[in-house]
Amino acid sequence: MTAHAPTSPAFKANAHRALNDPALQRALGNVETGFILKRRKAADKLPEFEALRDSARDIKNHTLAHLDLYLEAYERKVTESGGQVHFAPTAADAREIVAAICRRVGARTVVKGKTMVSEEIDLNAHLEAIGVTPVETDLGEYIIQLRNERPSHIVAPVIHLNRDQIETNFRAAHADLPQDRDLSAPEALLAEARAMLRARFLAADVGITGANFLVAETGTSIIVTNEGNGDLSQTLPRVHIVLASIEKLVPTLDDAAQMLRVLARSATGQEMSVYTTFSTGPRRPEDPDGPEEYHVVLLDNGRSAMLGGEFRDMLRCIRCAACMNHCPVYHAVGGHAYGWVYPGPMGSVLSPSLIGVDKAGHLPNASTFCGRCESVCPVRIPLPKLMRHWREREFERHLSPAPVRYGLGVWGFFATRPRLYRLATRTGMAALALLGRNKGRFRSLPFAKGWTATRDLAAPEGGTFQARWRAERAKR
Amino acid sequence: MVSSQGSRPRVGLFATCLVDLIRPSVGFAAAKLIEDAGCEVVVPEQTCCGQPAFNSGDRATARAIALEILDAFQGVDYVVAPSGSCAGMLKRHVPELFAGEPDLERRAQGLADKVHELVSFLTDVRGVTKVAARFDGAVTYHDSCSGLRELGVRDQPRKLLETVDGLTLTEMKDSDVCCGFGGTFAVKYGEISDAIVAKKAANVADAGAATLLAGDLGCLMNMAGKLQRQGKTVRVRHVAEVLAGMADGPAIGEPEGRS
Numbered sequence: 001m002t003a004h005a006p007t008s009p010a011f012k013a014n015a016h017r018a019l020n021d022p023a024l025q026r027a028l029g030n031v032e033t034g035f036i037l038k039r040r041k042a043a044d045k046l047p048e049f050e051a052l053r054d055s056a057r058d059i060k061n062h063t064l065a066h067l068d069l070y071l072e073a074y075e076r077k078v079t080e081s082g083g084q085v086h087f088a089p090t091a092a093d094a095r096e097i098v099a100a101i102c103r104r105v106g107a108r109t110v111v112k113g114k115t116m117v118s119e120e121i122d123l124n125a126h127l128e129a130i131g132v133t134p135v136e137t138d139l140g141e142y143i144i145q146l147r148n149e150r151p152s153h154i155v156a157p158v159i160h161l162n163r164d165q166i167e168t169n170f171r172a173a174h175a176d177l178p179q180d181r182d183l184s185a186p187e188a189l190l191a192e193a194r195a196m197l198r199a200r201f202l203a204a205d206v207g208i209t210g211a212n213f214l215v216a217e218t219g220t221s222i223i224v225t226n227e228g229n230g231d232l233s234q235t236l237p238r239v240h241i242v243l244a245s246i247e248k249l250v251p252t253l254d255d256a257a258q259m260l261r262v263l264a265r266s267a268t269g270q271e272m273s274v275y276t277t278f279s280t281g282p283r284r285p286e287d288p289d290g291p292e293e294y295h296v297v298l299l300d301n302g303r304s305a306m307l308g309g310e311f312r313d314m315l316r317c318i319r320c321a322a323c324m325n326h327c328p329v330y331h332a333v334g335g336h337a338y339g340w341v342y343p344g345p346m347g348s349v350l351s352p353s354l355i356g357v358d359k360a361g362h363l364p365n366a367s368t369f370c371g372r373c374e375s376v377c378p379v380r381i382p383l384p385k386l387m388r389h390w391r392e393r394e395f396e397r398h399l400s401p402a403p404v405r406y407g408l409g410v411w412g413f414f415a416t417r418p419r420l421y422r423l424a425t426r427t428g429m430a431a432l433a434l435l436g437r438n439k440g441r442f443r444s445l446p447f448a449k450g451w452t453a454t455r456d457l458a459a460p461e462g463g464t465f466q467a468r469w470r471a472e473r474a475k476r
Numbered sequence: 477m478v479s480s481q482g483s484r485p486r487v488g489l490f491a492t493c494l495v496d497l498i499r500p501s502v503g504f505a506a507a508k509l510i511e512d513a514g515c516e517v518v519v520p521e522q523t524c525c526g527q528p529a530f531n532s533g534d535r536a537t538a539r540a541i542a543l544e545i546l547d548a549f550q551g552v553d554y555v556v557a558p559s560g561s562c563a564g565m566l567k568r569h570v571p572e573l574f575a576g577e578p579d580l581e582r583r584a585q586g587l588a589d590k591v592h593e594l595v596s597f598l599t600d601v602r603g604v605t606k607v608a609a610r611f612d613g614a615v616t617y618h619d620s621c622s623g624l625r626e627l628g629v630r631d632q633p634r635k636l637l638e639t640v641d642g643l644t645l646t647e648m649k650d651s652d653v654c655c656g657f658g659g660t661f662a663v664k665y666g667e668i669s670d671a672i673v674a675k676k677a678a679n680v681a682d683a684g685a686a687t688l689l690a691g692d693l694g695c696l697m698n699m700a701g702k703l704q705r706q707g708k709t710v711r712v713r714h715v716a717e718v719l720a721g722m723a724d725g726p727a728i729g730e731p732e733g734r735s
Contacts, residue, residue: 368658391533440731450666455701458729465500
């Protein structure tokens with residue numbers, strides 16, 4: 001696994017490639033049909049779903065308002081239960097903490113449950129560099145690892161692939177697989193991966209999982225999975241490392257239960273994920289299983305800076321992916337086009353905070369502001385508004401492209417001077433109306449190529465409304 | 477109401493820049509509908525709602541435009557726009573531009589409280605339940621995003637369309653999904669915008685209706701432009717033209733004499 005540098009600055013080129021990739025376009029069709037319908041059904045079945053969204057928002061807001069206290073309480077509880085909390089201000093710190101634990105226990109293999117924070121800090125490349133073999137155990141992540149790719153979706157990592165492509169990867173990687181083995185059903189692929197992974201679980205020295213929630217009251221970390229791989233990743237190896245970012249905190253187990261009620265419904269349309277796993281500290285003498293060591297690496301990586309500013313609402317995000325599942329731009333270009341770990345609307349707000357708006361500047365601009373993301377967000381993050389805040393920062397810092405700034409400047413000059421505007425538009429529209437009179441529209445206009453390359457542009461009727469209105473009223 | 481003449485509320489028509497410049501007939505249709513609903517219509521001098529600036533991160537320009545609008549629309553009882561997007565800007569976002577400046581924020585909120593999208597103004601404020609119009613044929617209706625999600629405009633246009641003589645409403649698949657316009661997005665990210673509107677055009681064509689309607693001229697021009705580039709025969713109009721019985725002129729992007 002090689003380290004992945006962000007390709008977000010090349011968003012337009014990425015998008016162009018994605019739009020011209022027939023296999024990707026075929027695979028993306030699944031997002032539009034599957035996720036949206038399932039979420040709708042799950043939400044409709046629960047009369048209090050909208051109230052639960054309010055409650056989920058409030059729980060997260062409360063936690064963020066007192067995050068320092070809850071982090072301290074959480075750390076105290078983890079310590080009491082025999083575990084250890086490590087604070088990692090940066091991605092490099094987090095990688096080094098994990099590497100140090102692996103070195104100390106002489107780890108050769110690490111099994112991993114699904115964790116986006118691991119992607120954020122590019123952990124696998126770092127582990128390999130120190131001679132530790134990371135093994136992804138979530139089926140989607142396992143396929144991603146075979147392909148040396150990034151996940152293209154935060155819940156369904158291989159949503160950009162079709163089954164036949166995955167089968168090809170499997171046959172290449174599982175060399176002893178008989179050619180006549182039928183892999184046409186997803187279950188067959190899962191069984192094949194499971195058989196391969198079983199031995200890896202048993203051989204692994206360290207298990208790394210993410211966390212959907214961290215509970216301050218008890219020092220518990222909670223993960224949800226549909227394959228059960230998270231359980232094995234944290235119970236079989238000698239050492240369990242929870243890798244999570246600081247905003248995963250919730251105050252109590254009751255709060256966590258509330259959050260779980262909106263999470264799976266928003267993500268996959270399930271009432272609950274198949275497995276919800278609570279882990280608190282290392283194995284106690286009376287426990288049938290569990291790790292000898294229990295570590296939590298808490299990643300900041302720019303988040304505490306978000307706490308005091310206009311992007312704070314983003315820290316409510318519970319990574320359900322409903323926003324990208326409902327996003328027309330994501331549907332068109334898929335997750336890889338966004339060029340870093342977090343795609344879709346949530347990534348368009350979060351990525352500029354984490355890797356800088358200089359690199360991720362396209363992302364908050366590549367939105368129609370249709371508002372569908374906000375309308376399904378289980379914690380009611382005002383995603384379009386936050387994307388607009390990034391556009392304001394870019395505009396202030398003169399990062400917006402020069403033609404855009406120039407065009408806006410000219411337009412703004414007239415739009416703030418109604419009388420001048422009236423004169424200019426009357427002449428301009430009259431000329432355009434004359435030009436477009438025969439066809440009623442333009443197939444090509446030099447100053448609107450982004451539009452007319454693929455769409456006709458309606459010609460003006462002629463005469464502005466305001467001029468015609470005043471002329472007609474004068475006749476009365 | 478301060479400035480009503482008798483019992484007729486005074487409505488400031490916010491025509492929107494696209495209607496003003498590209499398709500004035502929508503403005504006249506809107507004015508007729510508002511007058512038919514028992515109101516007086518005035519058209520204060522205006523340019524734009526400021527969205528191109530606001531959504532490009534240029535708050536200063538958006539704010540300057542908003543100040544012009546606050547002055548121009550003083551003394552009306554309502555501000556009505558034949559666009560969910562521009563009405564949403566005035567109603568939801570202009571007050572945000574003056575956050576922390578109590579006097580201006582109060583004025584902006586005062587304006588915002590009077591702002592309505594045209595069709596929902598007719599039904600929800602004026603209690604209009606039917607229109608006196610005729611339109612022969614099947615239409616399909618696209619829900620523009622801002623009207624739908626910022627202002628809750630969904631059933632209102634459908635209810636009024638059902639009262640148009642000769643009209644049948646045929647729903648398309650995903651009528652509530654964005655058409656890919658997004659203002660400057662359509663030009664800045666033209667390729668993505670085109671991919672989105674191509675899906676919309678396919679859904680429109682599949683619905684089999686001869687006419688496509690919506691409440692926002694930006695979306696309409698985007699969808700019309702795609703359908704026409706594809707050689708599709710679907711005619712595209714603003715919903716106000718049909719509701720006002722003024723849909724006999726050329727459809728969007730069609731030349732004179734081919735109505």
